[in-house]
Amino acid sequence: MAAKTNDSGPVLPPAIESAWGLRERPPKGPRPGMSVPAIVDAAVRVADADGLAAVSMSRVAKELGAATMALYRYVGSKDELLMLMVDSGYGPSPGPPDPQDDWRTGLTRWAWAEHEVLRRRSWLLHVPISGPPITPQQLGWMEDGLRCLDGTALGEGEKMSVLLLITGYVRNEATLTSQIAEGSRAAGVEPAEMMPAYGRLVARLIDPTRFPALHRVLNAGVLSQDDHPDDEFVFGLDRILDGVEALVHRRAA
Amino acid sequence: MAAKTNDSGPVLPPAIESAWGLRERPPKGPRPGMSVPAIVDAAVRVADADGLAAVSMSRVAKELGAATMALYRYVGSKDELLMLMVDSGYGPSPGPPDPQDDWRTGLTRWAWAEHEVLRRRSWLLHVPISGPPITPQQLGWMEDGLRCLDGTALGEGEKMSVLLLITGYVRNEATLTSQIAEGSRAAGVEPAEMMPAYGRLVARLIDPTRFPALHRVLNAGVLSQDDHPDDEFVFGLDRILDGVEALVHRRAA
DNA sequence: GCTGTTATGCGTAGACCATACGCAGAACTA
DNA sequence: TAGTTCTGCGTATGGTCTACGCATAACAGC
Numbered sequence: 001m002a003a004k005t006n007d008s009g010p011v012l013p014p015a016i017e018s019a020w021g022l023r024e025r026p027p028k029g030p031r032p033g034m035s036v037p038a039i040v041d042a043a044v045r046v047a048d049a050d051g052l053a054a055v056s057m058s059r060v061a062k063e064l065g066a067a068t069m070a071l072y073r074y075v076g077s078k079d080e081l082l083m084l085m086v087d088s089g090y091g092p093s094p095g096p097p098d099p100q101d102d103w104r105t106g107l108t109r110w111a112w113a114e115h116e117v118l119r120r121r122s123w124l125l126h127v128p129i130s131g132p133p134i135t136p137q138q139l140g141w142m143e144d145g146l147r148c149l150d151g152t153a154l155g156e157g158e159k160m161s162v163l164l165l166i167t168g169y170v171r172n173e174a175t176l177t178s179q180i181a182e183g184s185r186a187a188g189v190e191p192a193e194m195m196p197a198y199g200r201l202v203a204r205l206i207d208p209t210r211f212p213a214l215h216r217v218l219n220a221g222v223l224s225q226d227d228h229p230d231d232e233f234v235f236g237l238d239r240i241l242d243g244v245e246a247l248v249h250r251r252a253a
Numbered sequence: 254m255a256a257k258t259n260d261s262g263p264v265l266p267p268a269i270e271s272a273w274g275l276r277e278r279p280p281k282g283p284r285p286g287m288s289v290p291a292i293v294d295a296a297v298r299v300a301d302a303d304g305l306a307a308v309s310m311s312r313v314a315k316e317l318g319a320a321t322m323a324l325y326r327y328v329g330s331k332d333e334l335l336m337l338m339v340d341s342g343y344g345p346s347p348g349p350p351d352p353q354d355d356w357r358t359g360l361t362r363w364a365w366a367e368h369e370v371l372r373r374r375s376w377l378l379h380v381p382i383s384g385p386p387i388t389p390q391q392l393g394w395m396e397d398g399l400r401c402l403d404g405t406a407l408g409e410g411e412k413m414s415v416l417l418l419i420t421g422y423v424r425n426e427a428t429l430t431s432q433i434a435e436g437s438r439a440a441g442v443e444p445a446e447m448m449p450a451y452g453r454l455v456a457r458l459i460d461p462t463r464f465p466a467l468h469r470v471l472n473a474g475v476l477s478q479d480d481h482p483d484d485e486f487v488f489g490l491d492r493i494l495d496g497v498e499a500l501v502h503r504r505a506a
Numbered sequence: 507g508c509t510g511t512t513a514t515g516c517g518t519a520g521a522c523c524a525t526a527c528g529c530a531g532a533a534c535t536a
Numbered sequence: 537t538a539g540t541t542c543t544g545c546g547t548a549t550g551g552t553c554t555a556c557g558c559a560t561a562a563c564a565g566c
């Protein structure tokens with residue numbers, strides 16, 4: 001088995017190396033007619049317009065007026081293109097926290113920034129991620145998140161865990177809301193009618209003696225009202241930050 | 254646009270209705286040679302053995318000694334089959350909490366049960382879920398989770414939010430660990446060497462002045478040691494439950 | 507300026523995939 | 537026995553990714 005490593009560590013796909021600016025063009029051969037950034041931009045444009053499912057190599061090539069196979073001179077595989085799309089799709093990190101903000105304010109802003117990106121580009125949630133982040137902007141987001149916790153007494157590992165916790169939460173929450181939106185579009189139902197319809201469906205399916213707690217929830221009308229979706233987001237985020245706060249206090253003591 | 258609803262609410266795909274036992278076989282015509290459960294079992298067997306990517310209609314049909322198109326008499330589409338695979342793959346819910354346990358013990362057990370399932374069947378994480386749960390066992394898990402919170406003063410909506418928070422966390426955590434496992438297999442690296450290799454890679458890429466906080470984390474050796482993976486899981490779960498606990502106390506006051 | 511080397515653009519083709527459609531035959535009802 | 541309805545599934549369509557190889561363009565060294 002060919003281990004994908006060399007002396008200086010694991011080997012990066014060429015296109016990722018060029019994203020870090022580690023690759024100069026060889027002086028020989030014809031001048032390239034495209035560039036990796038141009039391809040990634042085109043792919044992002046397709047995803048923005050028609051969703052991730054519409055992103056095929058031939059569609060992206062058409063967007064650029066090029067032939068399908070021409071792309072493979074720039075990206076090693078579709079998966080590689082997807083990785084670059086994620087990096088570009090997230091965009092630049094929200095920047096370091098305001099020095100006068102406490103960690104909680106900073107992380108809240110950080111979480112909202114990701115929330116906002118995922119709301120605008122829900123296709124990011126559909127990209128099957130295949131490992132920890134190694135692209136420049138992704139690591140930029142991480143850096144900015146870590147800085148929010150600079151003033152706390154948490155260990156470095158704990159800081160990382162907290163970030164993972166929060167970004168995971170944001171992604172998860174965004175996944176759920178985007179599913180509702182996509183589901184309502186697919187079923188031809190008003191988005192606001194989606195959860196009530198779901199509630200009625202479940203109410204019709206379940207036997208109240210077998211599912212008493214669930215039945216009680218439905219009876220309370222939990223799914224019937226369409227409250228502001230951001231409320232749900234804020235609720236979970238506050239729970240998590242409460243939990244982190246407890247830890248921060250314990251470490252500071 | 255054809256709205257997928259009728260008088261009694263949204264229409265369920267036929268195969269899902271049969272999972273709820275709402276469908277009797279019409280008396281005419283030849284007797285079916287297969288059954289939906291047999292097909293789902295075969296598909297789960299394929300996924301267990303070779304991963305979700307190996308689950309194609311033809312592969313499942315081969316597993317059953319049937320022709321590809323024969324499956325479409327039982328399931329409406331591959332997506333429908335995937336939904337049933339998830340239901341079957343999760344298996345029966347962990348059961349209601351022990352009456353003498355407090356809510357926190359109960360939810361911890363509930364979270365571990367899902368954690369365990371996802372560790373054994375990581376392909377469940379790769380199934381693109383397309384909406385809120387409507388299959389019997391999925392709702393069974395929900396019911397059992399809700400019951401853990403029965404004794405608390407939380408509102409019904411809050412209980413639901415707490416469950417979503419926890420299941421989201423468990424899925425997210427499982428996704429990360431399974432990515433490490435799959436990544437190490439793909440790169441031909443020992444699983445224990447995966448995170449250290451990642452750490453070295455990032456250390457080589459980043460400029461310490463542009464990424465000071467990240468650099469500090471790496472210097473602290475956060476990624477170098479391979480601590481018990483369950484520790485990471487417990488850490489996040491405890492943070493979340495701490496946050497929930499704060500809310501429970503506030504509501505009880 | 508010529509030649510060898512190397513990269514590029516991309517056409518062809520192969521190996522998959524999901525699934526629409528339609529037909530032959532089985533099992534029931536009347 | 538005739539009619540109806542459902543099953544199994546063969547064929548075919550249109551899509552996917554990508555391995556391979558060829559013609560050509562641009563440079564390096566002589």
